[in-house]
Amino acid sequence: MNEIFHLQQDIQFTTAETILEFSYLLSAVFFVVGLKLQNKPDTARRGNLWAAAGMFLASLMTILLQTDKQGHGIQNLGYIFLSIGAASIIGWYIARKVKMTAMPQLVSFFNATGGLASAMISFMGFYETSLQDKGTILVSLLGILVGAVAFSGSMIAYGKLEGKVGDIRSGLMKYVNLLLLAISIGFIVVLMMAGSVTPTVTWLMFGLLFISLLYGVLFVMPIGGADMPVVISLLNALTGVAAAFTGFLYANYMMILGGILVGAAGTILTIVMCNAMNRSLLNVILGAFGGSSGAQGEEGGVIKEIQPSDAAVLMAYSSKVTVVPGYGLAVSQAQHTVHELEKLLESKGVTVKYAIHPVAGRMPGHMNVLLAEADVSYSKLVEMDDINPEMEQTDVVVVIGANDVVNPAAVDMPGSPIYGMPIIRADKAKNIIVMKRGMGTGYAGIENPLFFLDQTRMLFGNAKDSLQKLIDEVKSL
Amino acid sequence: MDAVIQFLYAYHQEIFIVVLATFLGFELIASVPSVLHTPLMSGANAISGVVIVGAIIYVGHATDWLNILVGSIALFMATLNVTGGFVVTDRMLEMFKKKKTKE
Incomplete structure (x- = not known):
């Protein structure tokens, strides 16, 4: 039976390795439990701490117990502690000090550092790798590709969110991107064939790294503001996958599991x-939005302005007010002011809710x-599907710096580029107050019929x- | 073709983990309410810093200065991802928690 069953008696092991492997298993369990707990607002914070504990355990045990095939433990402890210590202090400081409104940038930045480390x-x-085992070579090359794309892509996303990098939109872009992707795959194939490390191989490696970085830049470059939530999520997934590839490289199941969980x-x-x-x-x-929108006919109609005094009366004597926030709220950092207004209205007996569209911001x-x-x-933060049935009973909807997410063209204009997008039905409310800086169109560049409705009033500024x-x-009052 | 088979065989256990982890990941995340999307993304982002373990192992066995240098930078970056990610997630979730106790 010894030939059939995978009997363990001849396998070489050390106590340290066993403890290490089971610590990794425990860390993986911590990650899973942590993510599970992050499903509910009440337990989310605890979940995050579980995951952090898993990471701490895995790192500590690696430093203490990891050995290579010759049985050498972890060396260069000075460099390791210096790197970890410095990065922990800096990371902690940045994470604590950065303003809440800069949160999207910060998440992108940390995502970039993870991608870079993997690359x-x-x-x-x-x-x-001795350049013999093709599997390991492939894994490391894919790790470079995905990690580098996640890094440079996240940095561009960071720049865009900071307002330092603009959009480049051109029809040519998608062909350039496809070409770059094809070239990088070509590099990977050629490198797979290499039998030994030669100067050419090193040049190819740097070439692959460069092309991957460039691809990340050009891939995020054409993507406009309103599509940022998609791209940030996608880059997040890529960093996870890159980490999983490094897990393959080290045959470390915990790294693979952690990376894939993030990827999922x-x-x-x-x-x-x-x-x-x-x-x-x-x-x-491919950024298909925007370009053709000029063809949209001018929406006829008259814009009706409202003065703050009239708007105040309207709101204060309502029974139900719903706020629809958008990116404009974040830009003008008006979150505290809107909360103040909410409290004030509530003290006058008005029910105030916030209607949150999944891609607002x-x-x-x-x-x-x-x-x-x-x-x-x-x-008070109500999701789109829950608030929409209530809209007809809502006295006043206040749209603050949102545009496309309340555009009724998505429902009743089949020719519109955003037709079919689920929206918050602000147009169903009895009164609509739209706060906007000016009459510019939203990101999609589409006229918003909401602004021309009889019950809509604009409050510019x-x-x-x-x-x-x-x-x-x-x-x- | 041989290379593909060789790859699949050499990594069959890892592939096993990948497939199951994908399902597990989808199951874990699918029901998260949109209120928690940002902290979830940020928390997951911190977990993608597991590459920190790879970086420790790399630096721990590096022998010449170039490898130590590059490895240390990678370790620095990975730790930044981990620490920054967890701390910023905690800071976000703290805000959600606060309201809970108040009401």
């Missing part, structure tokens, strides 16, 4: 975001975090200033 480890890992999470969020816009991922990446759940920062109770005026007026 670097894969790059160096390539030279550790990012993929799900990407799909959710795409569904929320009724667009395919390909459509987002620049990252998944952006509006939720923004409003949570201003102390808005999360029970910076959202924060307008809200402050409203507060003053409501107080003086």
